[in-house]
Amino acid sequence: MATTEISQERLNKAAYILKAVAHPVRLAILELLNLNEKMGVLEICNALNCEQSLMSHHLINLKLKGILGSTRDGLNVYYWLKEKEVIKLIKCIEDCNCTM
Amino acid sequence: MATTEISQERLNKAAYILKAVAHPVRLAILELLNLNEKMGVLEICNALNCEQSLMSHHLINLKLKGILGSTRDGLNVYYWLKEKEVIKLIKCIEDCNCTM
DNA sequence: GTTATATATGAAAATATTGTCATATATTTG
DNA sequence: CAAATATATGACAATATTTTCATATATAAC
Numbered sequence: 001m002a003t004t005e006i007s008q009e010r011l012n013k014a015a016y017i018l019k020a021v022a023h024p025v026r027l028a029i030l031e032l033l034n035l036n037e038k039m040g041v042l043e044i045c046n047a048l049n050c051e052q053s054l055m056s057h058h059l060i061n062l063k064l065k066g067i068l069g070s071t072r073d074g075l076n077v078y079y080w081l082k083e084k085e086v087i088k089l090i091k092c093i094e095d096c097n098c099t100m
Numbered sequence: 101m102a103t104t105e106i107s108q109e110r111l112n113k114a115a116y117i118l119k120a121v122a123h124p125v126r127l128a129i130l131e132l133l134n135l136n137e138k139m140g141v142l143e144i145c146n147a148l149n150c151e152q153s154l155m156s157h158h159l160i161n162l163k164l165k166g167i168l169g170s171t172r173d174g175l176n177v178y179y180w181l182k183e184k185e186v187i188k189l190i191k192c193i194e195d196c197n198c199t200m
Numbered sequence: 201g202t203t204a205t206a207t208a209t210g211a212a213a214a215t216a217t218t219g220t221c222a223t224a225t226a227t228t229t230g
Numbered sequence: 231c232a233a234a235t236a237t238a239t240g241a242c243a244a245t246a247t248t249t250t251c252a253t254a255t256a257t258a259a260c
Binding site: 008010011012013014015016017018019020021022023024027028031064065066067083085086088089090092093094095096097098099100 | 108110111112113114115116117118119120121122123124127128131164165166167183185186188189190192193194195196197198199200
Binding site for chain 3: 141155156157159172175176
């Protein structure tokens with residue numbers, strides 16, 4: 001073992017959250033909700049040009065991990081960015097000189 | 101389209117880099133190399149209890165994306181953390197209240 | 201050159217994620 | 231209650247990632 005505390009559980013959690021975010025559509029959702037406070041599902045679908053069912057899957061995925069919150073108001077369900085910290089991840093990558 | 105510049109290409113790149121990092125073993129590699137400057141492959145394998153061939157795949161993956169650098173010295177190949185910015189990603193997640 | 205050691209490679213199997221589609225549920229309106 | 235609209239769900243197909251294994255390559259020592 002190495003000199004440091006590289007706990008398996010901590011790394012698993014970090015990877016789990018990173019995976020949740022590591023998808024172009026989900027990143028777009030996060031940025032959108034960072035700008036817009038609260039949005040309905042169809043509104044998000046239209047803004048990101050993504051089919052409703054797929055969008056639901058993505059939204060629920062992010063909600064399950066505590067990254068988004070949601071509330072129903074009549075027919076609509078509104079989502080918002082609950083964990084604003086994740087926006088930093090995106091900013092952070094923009095500072096990287098990683099290659100594609 | 102939304103009010104903002106949510107460029108597809110930028111999001112694809114961000115997702116691509118996040119995916120590279122979003123794996124417990126690769127996260128462990130990054131932390132290890134953040135602490136240790138330069139390490140040989142077997143050294144990393146032993147520290148992280150991971151089989152050689154699998155480790156090579158991970159290391160080459162990270163190198164390809166510009167996150168690690170490597171150099172051969174005799175029989176050994178040494179890897180180092182080239183893109184230190186990525187460490188911030190891990191720190192960033194630790195500040196999150198995301199659930200597992 | 202042969203042997204030993206370290207690392208890389210490629211194919212294939214195992215597993216996980218993503219996308220699609222049909223349909224279910226929830227709510228509102230008439 | 232029936233119809234319309236918004237969202238969620240679940241199964242399955244498509245695709246991508248991860249792991250394993252056998253083997254290749256590189257270098258060093260003899």
